[in-house]
Amino acid sequence: MDDGKLNQTLLDIYARLFHRYGPQHWWPAREPFEVIVGAILTQSTAWTNVEKAIASLRASGNLSAGAIRRLSGTELAGLIRSCGYYNVKAKRLKSFVEWLGERYSDNLDAMFSNSIGELRRELLTIYGIGEETADSIMLYAGDKPVFVIDAYTRRILDRLGLTPAEKSYAACQKLFMMNLPPEAALFNEYHALLVHLGKDACRKSPRCAVCCLSENKPVKPGDKFPCSRLA
DNA sequence: GCCCAGGGGGCTC
DNA sequence: GAGCCCCATGGG
Numbered sequence: 001m002d003d004g005k006l007n008q009t010l011l012d013i014y015a016r017l018f019h020r021y022g023p024q025h026w027w028p029a030r031e032p033f034e035v036i037v038g039a040i041l042t043q044s045t046a047w048t049n050v051e052k053a054i055a056s057l058r059a060s061g062n063l064s065a066g067a068i069r070r071l072s073g074t075e076l077a078g079l080i081r082s083c084g085y086y087n088v089k090a091k092r093l094k095s096f097v098e099w100l101g102e103r104y105s106d107n108l109d110a111m112f113s114n115s116i117g118e119l120r121r122e123l124l125t126i127y128g129i130g131e132e133t134a135d136s137i138m139l140y141a142g143d144k145p146v147f148v149i150d151a152y153t154r155r156i157l158d159r160l161g162l163t164p165a166e167k168s169y170a171a172c173q174k175l176f177m178m179n180l181p182p183e184a185a186l187f188n189e190y191h192a193l194l195v196h197l198g199k200d201a202c203r204k205s206p207r208c209a210v211c212c213l214s215e216n217k218p219v220k221p222g223d224k225f226p227c228s229r230l231a
Numbered sequence: 232g233c234c235c236a237g238g239g240g241g242c243t244c
Numbered sequence: 245g246a247g248c249c250c251c252a253t254g255g256g
Binding site: 048083087 | 250251252253254255
Binding site: 026038039040042043044045046047048049050084085088092127128129130131132133136148150151152191192195198199 | 235236237238239240
């Protein structure tokens, strides 16, 4: 598919998803530090459980880099217990705040004033931060135009026959970033909508994404989902 | 009881 | 460097 066509296809998918699901409100008006904590805690974890962990950090006065550094690993693990994997996640949170203090004196504005490429390289050196989490931090906490690729996105690309020849994270990310206007607000909403679609139907009914997105018919508010061509 | 949720690290081969 | 296992709770 040539680039002009791909651009139209990706925008069309976005329009259909937005029309169907509406705005997703991922991390609206949150402090960047809270968003970063959420990005780490949500790894392989349902968001409802992450909210409880963040609430317990806040209620105990520990939703800050300095406070998390002062807590022992065991204390921190106890506070975030509700989101699962609490021992590894306590280590990951600590590794991030140690780095943040050392590298940027806890100044997130300074951290985000770095270029996207350089910041991404730095984040990837931190224990517990891989590509998806690094990109989530830059997009959702830093408002940077970086497209986040996750398992749902890959599955949906697959269903639509859009997976690039090289199936890597970088190649999937490039597909979106080379064919969409580089706007953080668009990338923010687009990724959240793909996750919604993935949770809604893609996993249970592998053909739903194809049915709803590749058929050449407009989506109207109130349309039933999915359509009748289920596998 | 069973399955999986907005991954990443570490090990094996 | 792809393929596997581990981490662990809570909700449907």
